[in-house]
Amino acid sequence: MGDLYQDILLDHHRNPRHFGELGGGPTVERKNPLCGDAIRLAMDPADNRICDLRFDGHGCALSIASASLMCCALRDKDAGAARAVAAELMTALTAKEPPDAAGLGELACLTTVRDFPMRLNCVTLPWTALDELLGK
Amino acid sequence: MNAPASIPTTAAAKLPAIREQFPTLAQTVHGKPLVYLDNAATTQKPWCVINAIAAYYEHDNSNVHRGVHALSQRATAACEAVRDKVRAFVNAAEPAEILFTSGTTEAINLVASSYGANAVGSGDEIVISTLEHHSNIVPWQLLCERSGAILRVIPISDDGDLDLDAYRGLLNKRTRLVAVGHVCNALGTVNPIHEIIDLAHGNGTPVLVDGAQAIPHMPVDVQALDCDFYAFSGHKVYGPTGIGVLYGKRRLLDAMPPYQGGGDMISSVRFEGTTYNELPYKFEAGTPNIAGAVGLGTAVDFLQTHLPEFIPLEAALMEYAESALAAVDGVTIVGAPQQRVGALSFLIDNVHPHDIGTVVDLQGIAIRAGHHCAQPLMERLGLASTARVSFGIYNTTADIDRLTAAIPEVVRIFG
Numbered sequence: 001m002g003d004l005y006q007d008i009l010l011d012h013h014r015n016p017r018h019f020g021e022l023g024g025g026p027t028v029e030r031k032n033p034l035c036g037d038a039i040r041l042a043m044d045p046a047d048n049r050i051c052d053l054r055f056d057g058h059g060c061a062l063s064i065a066s067a068s069l070m071c072c073a074l075r076d077k078d079a080g081a082a083r084a085v086a087a088e089l090m091t092a093l094t095a096k097e098p099p100d101a102a103g104l105g106e107l108a109c110l111t112t113v114r115d116f117p118m119r120l121n122c123v124t125l126p127w128t129a130l131d132e133l134l135g136k
Numbered sequence: 137m138n139a140p141a142s143i144p145t146t147a148a149a150k151l152p153a154i155r156e157q158f159p160t161l162a163q164t165v166h167g168k169p170l171v172y173l174d175n176a177a178t179t180q181k182p183w184c185v186i187n188a189i190a191a192y193y194e195h196d197n198s199n200v201h202r203g204v205h206a207l208s209q210r211a212t213a214a215c216e217a218v219r220d221k222v223r224a225f226v227n228a229a230e231p232a233e234i235l236f237t238s239g240t241t242e243a244i245n246l247v248a249s250s251y252g253a254n255a256v257g258s259g260d261e262i263v264i265s266t267l268e269h270h271s272n273i274v275p276w277q278l279l280c281e282r283s284g285a286i287l288r289v290i291p292i293s294d295d296g297d298l299d300l301d302a303y304r305g306l307l308n309k310r311t312r313l314v315a316v317g318h319v320c321n322a323l324g325t326v327n328p329i330h331e332i333i334d335l336a337h338g339n340g341t342p343v344l345v346d347g348a349q350a351i352p353h354m355p356v357d358v359q360a361l362d363c364d365f366y367a368f369s370g371h372k373v374y375g376p377t378g379i380g381v382l383y384g385k386r387r388l389l390d391a392m393p394p395y396q397g398g399g400d401m402i403s404s405v406r407f408e409g410t411t412y413n414e415l416p417y418k419f420e421a422g423t424p425n426i427a428g429a430v431g432l433g434t435a436v437d438f439l440q441t442h443l444p445e446f447i448p449l450e451a452a453l454m455e456y457a458e459s460a461l462a463a464v465d466g467v468t469i470v471g472a473p474q475q476r477v478g479a480l481s482f483l484i485d486n487v488h489p490h491d492i493g494t495v496v497d498l499q500g501i502a503i504r505a506g507h508h509c510a511q512p513l514m515e516r517l518g519l520a521s522t523a524r525v526s527f528g529i530y531n532t533t534a535d536i537d538r539l540t541a542a543i544p545e546v547v548r549i550f551g
Contacts, residue, residue, distance in 0.1 A: 035488075
């Protein structure tokens with residue numbers, strides 16, 4: 001059983017980055033029906049790049065840290081690169097074999113949720129919002 | 137913290153023997169002995185229930201009501217014996233008023249669908265309350281969508297008690313049904329169900345009681361209550377999942393159309409038209425959950441044997457839990473209803489209930505975290521979710537002590 005609440009995750013929970021004040025760009029909201037948690041994501045795309053990705057809402061340590069880490073990881077990426085990161089994380093979260101998470105950087109700390117399948121939706125909540133946001 | 141002296145000693149002395157009857161309790165989770173405090177979601181099953189289900193499949197398995205052979209006779213007799221046992225358990229007037237369903241949810245849907253079809257029309261009103269579980273909200277919303285009826289909601293106080301004055305004001309000549317929980321699954325509020333029923337009847341309105349969270353904790357006498365429908369689930373009273381009960385007054389059930397079509401619910405079928413079976417079979421289409429009924433019968437015996445001693449024990453356990461949790465730094469108990477049974481919701485400052493649930497799970501303690509299928513109640517309380525402990529017949533003060541001892545770890549991680 002991995003350590004779910006690693007220091008880096010707790011740090012992003014306590015001090016979420018890019019949190020609040022969503023600005024005027026496109027916005028999506030996603031809720032977790034299991035717990036009522038809600039994340040709103042907003043993007044300021046310029047030059048076909050995500051020059052700003054922000055979130056607000058309320059949630060557990062996992063969903064808040066996941067959103068915070070996501071915003072850090074995807075800023076300055078174009079939509080294709082952002083989708084690739086999201087896909088790599090989803091594979092790492094759900095693949096049968098434990099993943100080689102080296103390419104995920106700080107996001108790798110989220111993969112400990114593999115040992116807590118009841119909490120998987122907490123981690124994926126902001127990423128499903130991202131998927132919808134990039135589709136806009 | 138309350139002294140354990142408030143725990144009735146004779147009943148408490150029997151707890152080890154009761155716990156031995158539940159095989160699931162004798163395990164470790166994440167290396168720690170399991171503490172199971174999620175009984176409002178479902179209870180564990182004693183050996184007698186497990187063995188009764190196994191024995192049914194081992195010796196008597198057959199379909200009911202149709203066969204002329206010995207096994208079918210045994211299965212039919214077993215099913216009908218349970219119906220009469222449940223009748224006695226809730227003191228219904230006759231076995232035909234006891235309908236087997238898959239659980240409380242189906243029982244409520246049956247009434248919404250069948251009673252609603254004849255008795256509820258456009259502009260009519262259904263009264264529910266803020267304390268309801270989704271299963272006593274959504275079937276009525278669906279009925280309102282179908283019929284054009286209007287849903288009225290009894291508000292609550294900040295303590296989590298129903299506002300009876302507001303309830304009186306909601307009753308009018310268009311009120312066709314009042315559907316309320318006996319006990320709230322999220323807060324443990326015990327509703328003044330006698331008064332609710334009396335007021336509705338004074339208005340000529342029948343009452344459905346969602347008894348899922350009451351029946352494990354108190355004797356229920358449907359004739360003394362004079363409720364018109366009473367619904368509960370087998371799996372919350374130490375029985376199996378997939379079996380539940382709807383009690384209904386014969387007068388109402390007779391007037392209601394069938395809920396589902398199929399075998400068992402007919403007396404004759406011709407393509408020109410079908411004659412429906414008599415009660416209770418009119419409402420039991422298809423092969424019922426026979427093994428579930430057998431398990432439910434054994435569970436009812438088990439509960440009836442132990443309930444008299446469990447009631448004072450549980451009251452003391454609730455008092456112990458309330459004061460023990462309230463004494464922990466950072467813990468807030470949600471609501472302060474006049475009477476509480478079974479379930480207790482709490483919060484820890486700055487910690488999400490799901491994170492509480494995971495951290496105490498790693499200590500071997502099973503609690504519930506979330507909105508408890510009561511999102512309108514959570515919204516009224518200004519909360520997204522809570523952590524909840526709920527008691528069963530096997531819980532001890534030591535279980536509460538394990539929980540309160542685990543909370544500093546929660547605070548250490550997230551505080």
